[in-house]
């Protein structure tokens with residue numbers, strides 16, 4: 689399999705968030721010749737929206753996405769309305785930053801205002817997600833900001849995302865129409881027996897639904913549900929194979945490295961992390 693194009697490497701800023709603030713991450717990407725970046729809202733808020741947009745532009749970087757909107761389900765109507773309003777602000781920020789899409793982590797079972805899950809109604813949660821995305825599309829579509837559903841691994845179904853497969857994300861795209869696509873994160877979907885077929889389905893849609901591609905690796909054992917992701921090459925995901933499926937389906941976008949790693953990569957010298965990201969993108973992705 690051919691090596692990935694090094695110009696397509698992008699850094700999800702969560703990968704070095706423990707060590708650096710956003711301005712330092714932007715400078716680090718420029719220093720390590722990583723041309724893509726995908727910042728998180730909290731980091732942008734701390735660094736300032738306009739300042740972040742111009743710093744990214746001045747460093748010669750392009751966005752591969754903006755993280756993130758979503759979290760639609762809630763126990764009461766008012767909270768769902770507040771979530772929608774917050775998502776509209778995320779769309780506005782994504783536009784200011786020049787992001788190609790706003791990534792959606794759609795939310796799990798409905799929570800109350802203290803963040804406690806108050807329902808076991810998974811079907812109802814999925815209806816809230818569909819309705820929430822539909823409402824947000826009415827705002828994002830005319831603004832020209834694509835929304836990218838990121839299906840998460842089913843271990844997050846209760847608390848983060850009740851869309852857990854590419855098939856479910858494709859079905860939502862079928863139902864809700866243009867302006868909606870998918871962020872394919874290998875960490876979340878590598879295990880899916882239908883993955884190749886569902887990537888094809890997303891790529892064959894017109895326009896293509898393949899809006900983003902996130903990579904890292906699945907460690908065995910995984911010691912933490914959230915913050916124990918591996919560097920490419922350190923785990924069991926056949927990343928070159930999944931990339932070949934993305935490319936065969938017409939995806940030409942960036943390869944965004946997204947690693948949450950409390951006990952390993954977040955403890956290392958961030959310059960070493962970025963050097964390793966570059967090498968492993970070439971050799972193990």
Ligand code: ZN
Nearest residue numbers: 838873902946
């Ligand atoms: Zn991701």
